[in-house]
Amino acid sequence: MNRLVTSVNLTLPAWVDAAAYGEGLYPTDEAKMRLAVELARRNVEARTGGPFGAAVFDAATGGLISVGVNRVVPLNNSTAHAEMMAFMLAQVRLGKFRLDDGGHAFVLATSAQPCAMCYGGVVWAGVRRMIVAARKEDVEAHTHFDEGPVPDNWVDGLRARGIEVTHDVLRADAVEVLKDYTRRGGADY
Amino acid sequence: MNRLVTSVNLTLPAWVDAAAYGEGLYPTDEAKMRLAVELARRNVEARTGGPFGAAVFDAATGGLISVGVNRVVPLNNSTAHAEMMAFMLAQVRLGKFRLDDGGHAFVLATSAQPCAMCYGGVVWAGVRRMIVAARKEDVEAHTHFDEGPVPDNWVDGLRARGIEVTHDVLRADAVEVLKDYTRRGGADY
Numbered sequence A, B: 001m002n003r004l005v006t007s008v009n010l011t012l013p014a015w016v017d018a019a020a021y022g023e024g025l026y027p028t029d030e031a032k033m034r035l036a037v038e039l040a041r042r043n044v045e046a047r048t049g050g051p052f053g054a055a056v057f058d059a060a061t062g063g064l065i066s067v068g069v070n071r072v073v074p075l076n077n078s079t080a081h082a083e084m085m086a087f088m089l090a091q092v093r094l095g096k097f098r099l100d101d102g103g104h105a106f107v108l109a110t111s112a113q114p115c116a117m118c119y120g121g122v123v124w125a126g127v128r129r130m131i132v133a134a135r136k137e138d139v140e141a142h143t144h145f146d147e148g149p150v151p152d153n154w155v156d157g158l159r160a161r162g163i164e165v166t167h168d169v170l171r172a173d174a175v176e177v178l179k180d181y182t183r184r185g186g187a188d189y
Helices: A014-018 A029-045 A082-094 A116-125 A136-142 A154-159 A171-183 B014-018 B029-045 B082-094 B116-125 B136-142 B154-159 B171-183
Strands: A007-011 A053-058 A064-069 A106-112 A129-134 A164-166 B007-011 B053-058 B064-069 B106-112 B129-134 B164-166
Touching (some): A007 B082, A029 A106, A053 A082, A082 A106, A082 B007, A106 A136, A106 A171, A116 B116, A136 A171, B029 B129, B053 B082, B064 B082, B082 B106, B106 B116, B106 B136, B106 B171, B129 B171
Parallel strands (some): A106 A129, A129 A164
Antiparallel strands (some): B053 B064, B053 B106
């Protein structure tokens, strides 16, 4: 008998379905990040995963392509970080394994600096720019999450592959979400 | 209208279901890697993804927990590398977001050195040891795949987190699969 599991379903929380995300545009870095941080906050409040949110946008129009939140604990899936969820869901929606195939440029907004896994994931996803709120030191100061073995020169590693990074957009707001998660005694892993 | 996609399903190829993987044990490093390389080879022959295979085993018994193959192109998913598939499917099967929670130790066998994303993924998955066949330089010499910004001291980064790495197990066999993929004109991305 073959008892191997051969498929896995990754889902966003039900509150994402009910929200009106996707209406309107997100023209500025602040507008994009406001959504990413709101996703992180709602994920904490609803206890549907870790204190991290992300979203992918069309760089030219500011249109929202996908959202992601951390789903590691609810889904029993160590890869279900916010950025990875957003990448997968954007790629499924557009029917492309690399978002920028075809010439459109895409932007990732993420409420915290990517961990070592998501750092590599950014390289393959096909985004041209990444907007980051909380820094690695914020995550490590205010939660017990570990970012893993991210290279010190991680920004250079992305720039060398044509991916620009913008730091500290709504950093204080993202830090508040991290603190709130820890205050509530959220699971650390 | 909310047009966001809110779930994604990741599947192994149908030939995995039909195979008798999971019967018997894989006690040695060579036995574990023989399976990982066979998975890579079948994935190339069936044209169901890139030339990479991986599997997770119980370290104590040699029992097979999960298998993975690269599914990036068929699933339009840049995160669907062999190692990530194997981790997710092992975690779903065991109902844990970190495999070694509970004291059991697990081993990953992968037909090629992990890329930058899977490198970070190894840290979170909960495996204590990783057995690798082809090296990064093999992948880059025989295919057009890029491993991404993997730190030079990646083995130290894993060891510092309690994960041992064993190199070059059935390396030549894994290299043959890489060459065969390129000979067949397999998609590079």
